[in-house]
Amino acid sequence: MKKNKVLLIGWDAADWKIIGPLIAKGQMPALKKIIDNGVYGNMSTMNPPYSPMLWTTVATGKTPDKHGILGFLEVMPDLKGVRPVTVNSRKSRALWNIFHNQGLKSNLVGWWPSFPAEPIDGVVVSDKFQKVSKDPKMKNPILKGTIHPESLVKEIKDLRLFPYELTEAHIIPFIPNAGQIDQEKDKSLETFAKIMAENVSVHNAATNVMRTTEWDFMAIYYDLVDHFCHAFMKFHPPKLKQIPNHLFELYKDCVNSAYRFQDMMLERTMELVDEDTTVIIMSDHGYESGNKRILKMPKYQAAPALEHRQFGIFVAKGPNIKANEKVFGLSLVDIAPTILNMYDLPIGKDMDGKVALDIFKEINPPKFIDTWETVKGDFAELEVNKEDGVLDDEQTMKQLIELGYIEKPDDNIETSILKVKCDLKHNLARVYIGKQDYQNAKSILLELIKEKDPVDIIPYYMDLLSISLNEKEYDLAEIYLNELRTRDKKFGINTYFSEAKILLSKNKVNEALSVLTKAKEAKPNGEVWFQIGKIYMRLDKYEDANYAFENALKFEVDNAKYHQAIAVSFLRLNNPEEAADHALTAIELVKYFSNAHYTLGEALEKLGDLDNAKIAYETAMKLKPRTHHRAEKALENIEEKKEDLLQLTDKKTGVFRENQIVIVSGLPRSGTSLMMQMLDKGGLITLTDDNRKADVSNPKGYLEYDPVMSLHKDNTWLHKAQNKSVKIVAPLLKFLDPKYRYKIIFMNRNINEVIKSQQKMIGKDPEVLPTKLYNGYTKLLNQVEVWKEKEPSVELIYIDYKDALYNTEEVSKSIKNFLGTELNLESMRSCVDTSLYRNRE
């Protein structure tokens, strides 16, 4: 009988950016074979991207606030010190606990963290197994709890490889000129040997238990790629200018060689599984290999994780897995539910992920239970031993320090414990930030900033700053920013994004632009170009925005956000082909990117491909957590267009829209009050508070509504304008809420006349034409033209002021047709007084 088996292989930090070119050159044949026969895609990581947290999320399907692994270290249960994180910190049941309860056998090798080994039905070779001393003279006993069952210790204890066993035959493929290394000054070979030995030990144990035991589920974890990247990525091509030539030449092949060796180990692993086994290979995050590599790490806890990229890898093949297909939208929390589903076991409703149904040929509908945590029975869990001081592990601590993940614990135990406690709380706050649970995050951070020296509270302030920016509490953000600037003497943090955001909140757009421009000149990067582009978009300077986004993409060609941004700029520049191209690339990178689907819809609609535009809009709507009003309206427009394919305009006019809002707009003094009066007389209710009384400039009244003036701050009153008319000046149109349908009557009047009339109204010489104002108005009218095209909920008709005065009947008719409502044309005509046309050209 065929057995349902799953092999889960973790490659910490593996990244498609390195794998892609290696596969293309035929240098990762084992992985390629799996991809050709299976599915592949991006694996989205979580924040903060610290591996023990992430791999525990993989094993539990839960976010770290629930599973309890919050960092690299933990405080010892007897409160006598700190140590590398262990299973004791985990609060949730992992896959292997559930399998044990369900009578399935699991093997677990090297998982981080898996020490002390849990007494499951199967084998656990914990993450302590491979940690040995580099000194040949030192004894390396296998500690109690390293391996389960303990009887296996004598069988596999010889499978640990020691760094001093490695020879030039192992070193030369990685570092061809290793002989030139001055080992007194450069300790890279030591690092190399340690990483290699540890990973070979894991591989030895894994291949051994695969060969010699029966199992249903097996998980193996390798940190080879991650640790090689931390040690050697700075030497990886393309050469960074700060790296000396001779070091680049020495170590430039290391990262690629690590991936190739990982592939060799994979080849052997695959020899040990049968065709009925489903194999999953995945990483917890990617690793920066381009311009964002950091040579000088900031001095704070887990700073090296700054080089972790948002996307890792996911590959799977098996009897029920689709072949050679790309899958999208996977997240670390999805792995445990997906694997449970493979065994037809229920998924805990308290798990944060979903079953990745897209990967299966035949879907097994997921079953659910409220939680696995309260299910009674044997789950092979450990009881926390408060006296297990033996778990203190000098070697692991040392390695974490060398990798830069942790600072050397303070000699003063109390200080050391305090710092670790603060770090863990901070990490929990960051998990909450990642889940957008700002309330919980803030309560932790506000406690943490009360800590005194030697706890560094700058990172807590930075998070409070970013929360206040996300919550648009700009005054508070400014307080935090100033606090940081006062305290930031040695930290070297970049606060220009925050400063720019605060300036933008105060509408100081040019100042914000200048802050970012300075930052860009000091140290250009993708994000700063992107932010500059966003400001240009806000200023409707589409060419400048397009140029900025192009530059952002030069730094990060696989950034979906940048592709989406440049797509929108191309749309505004009337280049739907390029827009569609970039929107598609953004979707390729992040499938569940609602705005990119919307932009693709806009581009396709402009290109006349209505069927596909419809699909794109529908997808955008489905993906948005709340209603996607623009997509909803765009879909309605497409349906109407498809009914009448001969219609040449973008939107069908003359149709009455249920609860439509009629807006009279234009430049001030362009005849908007006249139009409001016409509509009023014609029988359409006007939304007005009559606060602004008639005067000499407008003897028949303004028919205005006070809240309009602050539309840019508050547009929640717009529902009051439904089925009515309201006057809104042109610059405020862009603040309309896209959830309503608008019919806009836009008054056109010769700009010279408009300005003359305005000058007169404010007591200035009407014969002096302020050129700046003239140019500003011309630009504004162009912006309205672009805006009306992009807003699916907007239909707009231009009415010439003179026509309204002298061809009133015709104008009234076209307005009636445009609005699709009954209007009393005679009354509309009667309210026009041509004697009020006073400032003519």
Next chain:
Amino acid sequence: MSKQKKVEPFKIPVKGSLGILALGDIGVRAWREVRKANNLKSSNEKK
């Protein structure tokens, strides 16, 4: 127990190789045997 693919016999160099390490437990054990035999041979020759 998992499927066991037969490994074609080949000569293991004393200095080892990445290929042997990639074979996992059987590779490392076989390599250590070769090293042991070689060390014995060397010490016998010295004697």
